[in-house]
Amino acid sequence: MPLESNARIVKELARRGYNAEREAITLLASAPDSAAALESTVDRTPDDALRITVDHVRAAVGPDDAADPETATDSGPEPDPDSPTSTASTPDTPPETDRSPVETEGSGGAVRVDSTDGGADRVAPDSDVNPESTVTDGETGGSPDRRELEVGNDMTGRSTGTGEYADFVRTFRDRYERLSKVLRGRVNHRPAEAIADMPGGSDAAMIGLVNDVRSTKSGHWLVELEDTTGTFPALVMKDKGLADLVDEILMDECVAVEGTLADDSGILFADSLHFPDVPRTHRTGAADRHVQAALISDVHVGSDEFMADAWSRFTDWLHTPEADPVEYLLLAGDMVEGVGVYPDQDEELEIVDIYDQYEAFAEHLKEVPGDTEIVMIPGNHDAVRLAEPQPGFNDEIRSIMDVHDAQIVSNPATVSVEGVDVLMYHGVSLDEVIAELPEEKASYDEPHKAMYQLLKKRHVAPQFGGHTRVAPEERDYLVIDDVPDVFHTGHVHKLGWGKYHNVLAVNSGCWQAQTDFQKSVNIDPDAGYAPILDLDTLEMTVRKFS
Known part of the structure; x- marks a missing residue:
C-alpha cells in the first residue's frame, strides 16, 4: 500500500518501534516507491538502533533513489483531495471538504473560519494588539544546533510537604x-x-x-x-x-x-x-531567528470523544514544509482522559486502564516529527496528585511516555524557549476565577480574561480551600515571580488569547469532542485547534484541524 504522506511513514515506523530524523522521513517520502524504501531501510538498520537516520536511508535505498533532504518534497501517489491523509495543498483538510486549512491571523482580532457550508466569520476573544500576523523573511527553523530550551520552577522530586x-x-x-x-x-x-x-x-x-x-x-x-x-x-x-x-x-x-x-x-x-500585577512596561524576549512553537493541551487519549482524526491531520501538517519552523511542542496537561475523574466517567472511556491510556498517547505522540522538542506538564486528568503544584509523573509513566526525549516537568513550570519565557499552567484555578468574578472580567467564552486576573495577582491559584487543591510546600511554587512573555493554559477546553501588559495569554482549547458530562454542565469545547506561536515576533496563528 502506498505511503501517501510523511505522517504515514512516521506511523509505520512507530508501529515497528522506531523514531526517525525529519530529513530521513523526507528522503523516504521522496523515494519512487516509498513503501519499498521503508521496508529496505528497516531491514538494513542495525537491531540496536532506535532512530532511523539519513545515513540509514541512504545505505538502504542507494544514492540514486535518495533525494537531497534540502530539496526533497513530499512526492508519491497523486493526492486525493477527499482523503484525510492527503498531502495536497491542504494537508490538514477534513475528509469531507477540500477547502484550505482553517487559519487565524494575529493574537486576537478577527478569525477566519472556513467550514463545509461555505465558510463563516468568527470574532475571536478580545485583544489589545494588532490582529494582523507579522511575516518575517529571516532564517527559518530546522537548526537543532541553535535551539535553546531551559525549564525553571520545576518542583518534580522536590516536594517537602507532609500535610501538617x-x-x-x-x-x-x-x-x-x-x-x-x-x-x-x-x-x-x-x-x-x-x-x-x-x-x-x-x-x-x-x-x-x-x-x-x-x-x-x-x-x-x-x-x-x-x-x-x-x-x-x-x-x-x-x-x-x-x-x-x-x-x-x-x-x-x-x-x-x-x-x-x-x-x-x-x-x-x-x-x-x-495588586502585585504585571508592569505595563514589561519588555518581552524574542528568538533571533524565525522559529515557532505549537501550544496545545487537553488531548484526552482514552476518551470515547478523543479526536484521533483531527490529531492525525495536525501531525500530518507538522510534516509539511509549511510547518518546518515548528520546532517546539508545548503541551499543557491532560494527556489522557484518566479514570474516575468525574461521575460515570467509565461509560465514556474507550480505554479503561490508565496505563493503556498512556501507551496509546505515546503512540499518538510518535506521529509528531522526531526532532521536535517537546515539553509536557500534567493536568487534573493525569495520574499525579490533584493538589498543586503537581510533580511531573512517576518513573513508570515517564518510561511509557519516553518519546522524542520529551521533557516532562511539573505543573506549573516556566520554559525558556530561545529567549521567550513561557509560563505553562494547566489551569484548574480558572474554574474558580470564573465562578468568583463578574462575567465581564472572567468567563469560559473568554478564558484569557481569567488568565489576565492570575497575571494581575502574580499567582496561578491564589484562593485556598475551594475547588483548587493546594499542596503545602516550603516554597509556594504557584507564585509568578518573574513576568513571563507567554502564559499558556488549558483545562477549560475553550480557545482564547490576547495580550495583557505585553504578556500573551493563550488558552489552547482541546482535542476532545463534547462528552455527555460536558453537555450536562453546559461546556461546548473548542476542539482540534493548534495555536502556532512565532517566537521571534510573539505573533500567533491558530490552525484548526477538526
Missing part, C-alpha cells in the same frame, strides 16, 4: 514574603501591629493576604488583611470608585491598601488598592 499545619504556614508565609516585595515599592507599608498603634487620622498603608471580604449594610466593603504580625480591617467606601477592584479580590491573594485611619484607629478607610 506547619507546612501550610510555611507556604503562605513564603507567598506573603515574595509578593509583598513586589508591592513594597508602591506603598509605604506598615505591619498590622504597627498600624494598630498609630494615632487616629494618620495616613497608613498595609500589605497583606486577604483574610475576609464582606459587604456592609450600607453597601460598603470590609476587607480584612493579614500579615505576619496580625490582621487589620480596611473599609472601601462605595463612593470611592474602587468597586471594580473589590469585585476582583479573591481570598488569600496578596494586596496592598492605602488610606487614612479612623479617629479611633480601629479601621483603615481605603483610598487606593493595589
Whole structure:
C-alpha cells in the first residue's frame, strides 16, 4: 500500500518501534516507491538502533533513489483531495471538504473560519494588539544546533510537604514574603501591629493576604488583611470608585491598601488598592531567528470523544514544509482522559486502564516529527496528585511516555524557549476565577480574561480551600515571580488569547469532542485547534484541524 504522506511513514515506523530524523522521513517520502524504501531501510538498520537516520536511508535505498533532504518534497501517489491523509495543498483538510486549512491571523482580532457550508466569520476573544500576523523573511527553523530550551520552577522530586499545619504556614508565609516585595515599592507599608498603634487620622498603608471580604449594610466593603504580625480591617467606601477592584479580590491573594485611619484607629478607610500585577512596561524576549512553537493541551487519549482524526491531520501538517519552523511542542496537561475523574466517567472511556491510556498517547505522540522538542506538564486528568503544584509523573509513566526525549516537568513550570519565557499552567484555578468574578472580567467564552486576573495577582491559584487543591510546600511554587512573555493554559477546553501588559495569554482549547458530562454542565469545547506561536515576533496563528 502506498505511503501517501510523511505522517504515514512516521506511523509505520512507530508501529515497528522506531523514531526517525525529519530529513530521513523526507528522503523516504521522496523515494519512487516509498513503501519499498521503508521496508529496505528497516531491514538494513542495525537491531540496536532506535532512530532511523539519513545515513540509514541512504545505505538502504542507494544514492540514486535518495533525494537531497534540502530539496526533497513530499512526492508519491497523486493526492486525493477527499482523503484525510492527503498531502495536497491542504494537508490538514477534513475528509469531507477540500477547502484550505482553517487559519487565524494575529493574537486576537478577527478569525477566519472556513467550514463545509461555505465558510463563516468568527470574532475571536478580545485583544489589545494588532490582529494582523507579522511575516518575517529571516532564517527559518530546522537548526537543532541553535535551539535553546531551559525549564525553571520545576518542583518534580522536590516536594517537602507532609500535610501538617506547619507546612501550610510555611507556604503562605513564603507567598506573603515574595509578593509583598513586589508591592513594597508602591506603598509605604506598615505591619498590622504597627498600624494598630498609630494615632487616629494618620495616613497608613498595609500589605497583606486577604483574610475576609464582606459587604456592609450600607453597601460598603470590609476587607480584612493579614500579615505576619496580625490582621487589620480596611473599609472601601462605595463612593470611592474602587468597586471594580473589590469585585476582583479573591481570598488569600496578596494586596496592598492605602488610606487614612479612623479617629479611633480601629479601621483603615481605603483610598487606593493595589495588586502585585504585571508592569505595563514589561519588555518581552524574542528568538533571533524565525522559529515557532505549537501550544496545545487537553488531548484526552482514552476518551470515547478523543479526536484521533483531527490529531492525525495536525501531525500530518507538522510534516509539511509549511510547518518546518515548528520546532517546539508545548503541551499543557491532560494527556489522557484518566479514570474516575468525574461521575460515570467509565461509560465514556474507550480505554479503561490508565496505563493503556498512556501507551496509546505515546503512540499518538510518535506521529509528531522526531526532532521536535517537546515539553509536557500534567493536568487534573493525569495520574499525579490533584493538589498543586503537581510533580511531573512517576518513573513508570515517564518510561511509557519516553518519546522524542520529551521533557516532562511539573505543573506549573516556566520554559525558556530561545529567549521567550513561557509560563505553562494547566489551569484548574480558572474554574474558580470564573465562578468568583463578574462575567465581564472572567468567563469560559473568554478564558484569557481569567488568565489576565492570575497575571494581575502574580499567582496561578491564589484562593485556598475551594475547588483548587493546594499542596503545602516550603516554597509556594504557584507564585509568578518573574513576568513571563507567554502564559499558556488549558483545562477549560475553550480557545482564547490576547495580550495583557505585553504578556500573551493563550488558552489552547482541546482535542476532545463534547462528552455527555460536558453537555450536562453546559461546556461546548473548542476542539482540534493548534495555536502556532512565532517566537521571534510573539505573533500567533491558530490552525484548526477538526
